[in-house]
Amino acid sequence: MKRLTLGIKKSNFHKATLITTTSTRGDKPMQAEITQPSEVRKGKYLAALLKVASRCNLNCDYCYVYQHKDQSWENQPKLMAKGTVQKFAERLKEYVLKNEVTSFDVIFHGGEPLLYTAENLVKTVQLIEETVAPFCQLNFSLQTNGTLLTDEVIDNLFTANISISMSLDGPQNANHHRVDHKGENSFNEAFSGLDKLIATDSDLFKGVIAVVDPKVSPKDLFQFFDPLNLPRLDFLLPDSTHLNPPVGRNRDKGLYTNWLLEAFELWFKDYPHIPIRWFDSILASRVGIPSQTDVMGFGDVSLLVVETDGSYTDHDVFKITKPNGASLDGSVFSNSFDKLSDHAVIKEHSYRLSIEGVAEECKKCPVLDACGGGSVPHRYHPERGLDAPTVYCQEIYQVIAKATKLLRESLKIDVEANYSYAVPKGETLVLKANEWAEETLMRARRIADSKKYHAEGVTPAAVLLRAMSTNIVDFDFTREESEPLNWLGSIYLQSNEKWLVEPFKESISVLDRESEPFKYGQANLKKVENYLNHFNPTVLESMRILISDLLFVRSTIENESGIFSFSDDTAPNAIYIAPTVNQVPIPAEDIGDSILHEYLHQVLYHMGREGDFLFDHSFPRFSAPWREGLRSSGGFLHGTFVFTHLALYWEALSDSPFEEIDRTKAENNAKKFKKQAMYGLNSLYHFALLTERGEALIEALAEKLDIQDYKYIEAPGKDLKVEL
Numbered sequence: 001m002k003r004l005t006l007g008i009k010k011s012n013f014h015k016a017t018l019i020t021t022t023s024t025r026g027d028k029p030m031q032a033e034i035t036q037p038s039e040v041r042k043g044k045y046l047a048a049l050l051k052v053a054s055r056c057n058l059n060c061d062y063c064y065v066y067q068h069k070d071q072s073w074e075n076q077p078k079l080m081a082k083g084t085v086q087k088f089a090e091r092l093k094e095y096v097l098k099n100e101v102t103s104f105d106v107i108f109h110g111g112e113p114l115l116y117t118a119e120n121l122v123k124t125v126q127l128i129e130e131t132v133a134p135f136c137q138l139n140f141s142l143q144t145n146g147t148l149l150t151d152e153v154i155d156n157l158f159t160a161n162i163s164i165s166m167s168l169d170g171p172q173n174a175n176h177h178r179v180d181h182k183g184e185n186s187f188n189e190a191f192s193g194l195d196k197l198i199a200t201d202s203d204l205f206k207g208v209i210a211v212v213d214p215k216v217s218p219k220d221l222f223q224f225f226d227p228l229n230l231p232r233l234d235f236l237l238p239d240s241t242h243l244n245p246p247v248g249r250n251r252d253k254g255l256y257t258n259w260l261l262e263a264f265e266l267w268f269k270d271y272p273h274i275p276i277r278w279f280d281s282i283l284a285s286r287v288g289i290p291s292q293t294d295v296m297g298f299g300d301v302s303l304l305v306v307e308t309d310g311s312y313t314d315h316d317v318f319k320i321t322k323p324n325g326a327s328l329d330g331s332v333f334s335n336s337f338d339k340l341s342d343h344a345v346i347k348e349h350s351y352r353l354s355i356e357g358v359a360e361e362c363k364k365c366p367v368l369d370a371c372g373g374g375s376v377p378h379r380y381h382p383e384r385g386l387d388a389p390t391v392y393c394q395e396i397y398q399v400i401a402k403a404t405k406l407l408r409e410s411l412k413i414d415v416e417a418n419y420s421y422a423v424p425k426g427e428t429l430v431l432k433a434n435e436w437a438e439e440t441l442m443r444a445r446r447i448a449d450s451k452k453y454h455a456e457g458v459t460p461a462a463v464l465l466r467a468m469s470t471n472i473v474d475f476d477f478t479r480e481e482s483e484p485l486n487w488l489g490s491i492y493l494q495s496n497e498k499w500l501v502e503p504f505k506e507s508i509s510v511l512d513r514e515s516e517p518f519k520y521g522q523a524n525l526k527k528v529e530n531y532l533n534h535f536n537p538t539v540l541e542s543m544r545i546l547i548s549d550l551l552f553v554r555s556t557i558e559n560e561s562g563i564f565s566f567s568d569d570t571a572p573n574a575i576y577i578a579p580t581v582n583q584v585p586i587p588a589e590d591i592g593d594s595i596l597h598e599y600l601h602q603v604l605y606h607m608g609r610e611g612d613f614l615f616d617h618s619f620p621r622f623s624a625p626w627r628e629g630l631r632s633s634g635g636f637l638h639g640t641f642v643f644t645h646l647a648l649y650w651e652a653l654s655d656s657p658f659e660e661i662d663r664t665k666a667e668n669n670a671k672k673f674k675k676q677a678m679y680g681l682n683s684l685y686h687f688a689l690l691t692e693r694g695e696a697l698i699e700a701l702a703e704k705l706d707i708q709d710y711k712y713i714e715a716p717g718k719d720l721k722v723e724l
């Protein structure tokens with residue numbers, strides 16, 4: 001049995017990468033329950049879009065207000081009346097006071113809001129401020145096509161602290177969608193406005209929004225925008241749905257994908273100083289920074305829209321889905337903002353921005369965390385409503401893969417490629433097991449010496465767990481009084497060392513040695529030994545060397561069902577196995593699966609200590625077919641590593657001399673784990689921040705499973721068909 005012994009070797013502490021691997025397994029499907037939309041709207045409104053003018057002096061061909069299904073603008077007054085502004089201000093005051101909102105954005109929009117005139121916008125600001133500013137900080141902004149910007153207009157707006165963002169798609173040839181009512185390109189007038197804004201050098205100029213036209217090369221766009229030194233440039237994909245797919249994509253499937261890949265790479269390599277929010281968000285998603293744009297990511301409905309007549313609508317772009325697609329009941333004259341939160345349209349919108357509300361394809365997608373299923377209106381499908389992946393699924397998927405690749409390559413420059421192997425095999429595995437066991441002993445010994453623990457005969461994991469503990473009551477180590485038990489001649493079985501359990505008591509409780517479940521587990525260990533020996537004698541031998549403690553436990557996690565086992569990198573070389581599920585014994589081959597599973601986690605912890613497989617262990621996060629919710633990259637890598645080997649274990653059992661083995665179950669398990677491993681390998685290969693060592697690991701695992709096609713990439717929600 002491995003207890004503290006002398007044995008000094010150089011240790012290297014790896015950075016804090018606590019990866020808890022409580023695992024609940026079995027054949028139950030891991031599909032997220034759909035929560036009802038009525039339960040999910042929790043956020044507050046933090047901004048209102050005030051449509052002070054319902055008409056526009058331009059007639060852009062992609063405009064969601066005038067060119068899509070919804071034509072409700074025709075019934076709106078041309079300009080917002082003063083009485084409507086006053087009522088809006090009162091509603092806003094009522095809302096911020098009741099909901100304790102301390103900062104609120106008011107965005108002037110249209111149509112073209114400058115048709116309302118700068119003078120009236122300034123008066124509107126004054127009116128709203130008089131009513132609301134004593135209770136809440138207000139931030140005013142304007143979204144304009146720029147054609148009506150003069151020096152005087154800009155001066156008036158900036159003096160009233162109204163910030164300005166402009167829409168312009170690029171140089172003259174890129175701006176051909178933005179035409180006036182005679183069909184003339186609006187570039188000259190708009191650029192003149194932009195020029196004036198830039199000349200002010202004011203912080204109140206916030207940047208430019210450009211809608212992508214794949215006919216215009218990314219290079220032309222960057223060459224145009226770069227010298228302008230814009231405070232921000234936002235690229236938007238043209239508003240589309242599955243009913244009205246992006247223009248030109250039916251003829252060329254890769255039209256938008258290729259454009260985006262080229263643009264992203266060019267930006268990443270040559271123009272990274274241009275702050276493009278969407279691209280920045282994609283990169284940030286790799287390291288866990290929430291998305292700054294509603295093209296991607298989860299969130300809540302925080303913006304409400306007030307039409308020119310004072311009526312409420314949801315986000316304007318819902319107008320692309322169907323007639324009155326954005327309509328809500330009532331107006332500032334009849335309803336408070338609070339009432340809107342209860343509206344079915346807002347609830348559905350809010351639900352669709354949550355992880356439960358995305359389409360089934362998205363729940364199985366490795367980039368769900370970053371993409372969030374895409375912009376909600378872009379998901380609209382005539383049969384599925386908003387329960388579909390975005391119509392830009394393929395484009396987003398591919399551009400995230402490209403971003404991951406570029407980021408990974410750029411990180412490599414700064415990192416020493418310090419690895420000699422990825423997956424120890426055969427004799428190496430046994431040698432490594434010896435090395436890892438000894439390193440753990442040495443580490444525990446050093447800690448015991450420094451903390452003056454009386455730890456003679458105590459297992460290393462117990463020493464390390466006690467050293468990490470913040471328990472107020474610092475228990476002594478427990479001494480064995482009864483006859484020690486072991487498995488394989490060296491693995492300590494069912495220790496009564498309380499430090500092996502104390503830190504995990506929320507999850508596990510150790511079975512009494514006299515209990516039936518313990519006796520059942522112990523009695524089956526001989527069979528497990530035979531199965532593991534048949535699977536791979538080297539694995540069994542290295543397990544004997546590496547694993548110090550095997551404890552039979554039961555789960556104390558509420559609602560835990562299915563096969564349960566546990567290990568943690570804070571308790572190196574100790575594994576915890578439940579031999580029963582709800583008091584029902586599990587077959588010996590499943591006990592073998594659990595022991596192998598946790599041993600593999602321990603192997604990967606040790607391999608990771610010798611050199612990282614990932615640049616970041618927490619992000620990106622992955623949806624996984626074996627567990628609900630999103631897994632950290634570290635946990636996802638562990639799952640993939642484990643399932644690769646479990647696939648081989650069950651394959652070996654399906655072709656074994658053991659008569660008691662259910663062949664069909666073994667074959668099915670082998671297939672299931674292989675499928676999960678393939679999903680994991682593919683996802684990690686394209687979307688994780690793998691180091692070179694990580695890439696070598698993925699390749700070695702794929703080789704073990706004899707799979708070549710893990711490098712193939714296809715978005716789960718690609719090619720969604722519309723039956724008309």
Ligand code: SF4
Nearest residue numbers: 362365371389393717
């Ligand atoms: S399936 Fe498509 S839309 Fe859904 S999360 Fe993945 S990339 Fe986004």
